[in-house]
Amino acid sequence: MSEAGEFVDYTLQMESTWEKAEEANERLGGSLKVYGASVGAVRGTVRDALKRYKNLDHDDITALSSELWAEPVFERRLAAVVLLQTKVRVLVNTDLTRIEGFIRQAGTRELVDPLAADVVKPLMARLDGLLKERAERVLERWAADPDPELRRAASLATGAATP
Incomplete structure (x- = not known):
């Protein structure tokens, strides 16, 4: 460590x-x-x-x-x-992969919700152009994922209705 x-x-x-x-x-x-x-x-x-x-x-x-x-x-x-x-x-669009893993392993919404609302959402707001398009595709994939916490994170990060 x-x-x-x-x-x-x-x-x-x-x-x-x-x-x-x-x-x-x-x-x-x-x-x-x-x-x-x-x-x-x-x-x-x-x-x-x-x-x-x-x-x-x-x-x-x-x-x-x-x-x-x-x-x-x-x-x-x-x-x-x-x-x-x-x-x-300092985070970049490719960090969404790491964050996705965190969300999948979180075990509680007490971790999922702040990751989505306070990390992913502001990260998305900073991106533009091709980087934003790529990140949006990741969130679209999350929104359709069988994992309910990943879908919830996508909703919180994009401002869509939360499941």
């Missing part, structure tokens, strides 16, 4: 409480492991990581998001979402 990934994971574990872990586990229905860190702690941890590791470029950001997502732990995955939300301006 990268130094930045270790920092985020360690900090999230240190910010956790058994009470929050129990509540999150109930809310998520056991679909993911939980540390028990608050949303505020996750956001603060990502903010601190970005201050500590200032020179992260596109490849570093996407690699770190994948690294955090790799373990089925809610707070790590939420940190990946927050990272992508914070750095959405």
Whole structure:
């Protein structure tokens, strides 16, 4: 694991409480492991990581998001979402492939919805020309996919009616 990934994971574990872990586990229905860190702690941890590791470029950001997502732990995955939300301006249309994988593995709408609304939608708004056309084709494919969460993400990202 990268130094930045270790920092985020360690900090999230240190910010956790058994009470929050129990509540999150109930809310998520056991679909993911939980540390028990608050949303505020996750956001603060990502903010601190970005201050500590200032020179992260596109490849570093996407690699770190994948690294955090790799373990089925809610707070790590939420940190990946927050990272992508914070750095959405460096993302490109080809990052939709990575995000599609995240959506398929999310396990909860608490991760799908912010990925769609706060990452994919602003990414789409920034694109133009051929890059936008390619990204729109990806979202059209998502909208027709058998996976209900992928269809939901397409709807949220495009502003269509949410299933």
